Amino acid sequence: MGRYIVQRIIYMIVTMFVIVALTFFSMKLLPGTPYKNQEKLSPEMIELLNHKYGLDKPLPVQFVKYVGDLLKGDLGVSFQFDGRPVTEIIGERLPVSADLGFEAMVIGLVFGLLLGIIAGLRRNTVWDYGSMIVAVIGVSVPSFVLAQLMQYYFAVKHHWLPVAYWEGPAYHILPDIALGFGPVATIARYMRTAMVDTLNQDYIEMARAKGLSRPAVTFKHAVRNSLIPIVTIVGPMAVNLMTGVLVIENIFAIPGIGDQFVTSVYTNDYPMIMGTTIMYSVAFIVVVFIVDLLYGVIDPRIRLAGGES
């Protein structure tokens, strides 16, 4: 276990280094200079500015400085917000996104498990088919299409819920559902398969033969054992949510990191894009790492070293 963790951490560092190098050199490939009003600047002035910011040094030297700044937590300043540090903007907006993502995840888990359990218990009935139709739709329909549909129907047309912004519980409903529908569908599908598998096991028959009540068999034996494969998909799903957050925040004008990111793309705010990218990568890598560790804790059958294929 200890060896595995060390090995994984080394991989994480290498991966992070590759990402930082990629972002750094992509920035250098961009045309133009990082200065405002560059057409008004004479070549001499640009040279002076370059010297001031260390941009006249060879690329490897600049790269070392960039990595050094990064390790100190300095991501540069935003073009768009007149020199506010990128880290400050991220720190301000991250909690909102985390809130949205967490709520969507909870919705996904609660309704996904419920649908999956019902479908698995009532196999080949209307309940099963209904749940699986919902699941296929949820897996397929892009969250931004669903979000628009709900926003139009529930907010614009019928005024039942607020159209946008992030101010009170009512404002959370539409974005949470739009973002959480995909996870509901994915979890429901996996849970159904797991339930069907588990219910065919000998120990379920044994439990029934012993005369345990139906709820006891269902919840103590079937559901608990079916939950193991669910843990394996929660990690990738959290990562998918991070992608979904980008568009959902944009559609509902939620002041989170995803909305900021889309705006930065439109306004060519490169330091902001790079800062968000690096933050996103760190979050991604850490989530995947934690989930991998969790597998081993929950299901001892999984070999952590990951043998052949």
Add this chain to the structure above:
Amino acid sequence: MMAVSKKEITQDMFQPAVIDKSLQEQVSGPSIGFWSDGFRRLRKNKAAMVSAFIILLIVIMALVGPHMSKYGIDDQDLKRSNLPPRISALANIHWLPFDGKNEQGVDVYKERGIKQDLWFGADKLGRDLWTRVWKGTQISLFIAVVAAAADLIIGVAYGGISAYFGGQVDNIMQRILEVLNGIPNLVIIILLIIVMQPGIPAIILAIAMTGWIGMARIIRGEVLKLKNLEFVLAARTLGASDSRIISKHMVPNTMSMIIIHTMFSVPGAIFFEAFLSFIGLGLQPPKASLGVLINEGYKMLSLHPYQALFPGVIISLLLICFNIFGDGLRDAFDPKLRQ
């Protein structure tokens, strides 16, 4: 005696059958191969067949649709600006959006004196949405198919080489893969598109660069399993070259996995293209793709919801059908599910 014993069975009525050794191997009934068995199973799956039919229909419309309207994808006419959809034959069915009336219930066609039906309406610049939606579907499908094909080629080559040669080659290639896999797709795609000009090549490259890893892993697993089987050993003992073993033994035996995985990477690519166009990193107007159209329609959502409706419905239908068909293919061909 002969007359009486007509029914009596005597020994001399029998004669020994000729034992034909060549017939011993003959099996009655035609043998059912892997492929025909799979297709038979697939044909029985009604949902998958309906999905395949809908996909086919959308593909045909994507090719034919843009030619059915007399307007091109960038023919602007402000007289037709934000014109609601109208199909005269369906105008009386109130729950369909084809009555030519806007959100206030005003018949815009009558108001502006337009005779010609625009089946899907027009956008704010008066461009015919029928042409744009089908042209957009065509472009989205094209991007998805090319990206999936690139995934397939890179993934199969990488996974195959890694597993087939094994040892140090495998070790190094897997370590590289592990690092690449740690980088979120979105980061690669965004960096690539910021550096390249947003456009079809950049999107295809971005989707292909991130999509092949899954394929490579599956192929590696399959080849690792296959290469230790007797028939491969036999081929090698008989002196077959590496290229012959790969093309005659490895590829046909992994084909079902490759097809299934490709069937799932196409909808993935359709989704990613739409996603990128939606956040402004995809195709740029006046070019149309489903993502661009959804994004343009979204800007008019509160006033003219039909503009987002048609591309939204088509992309949803496409993705649902690809997923159901992919599930059907997997159930029909995945050897693990066979009993």
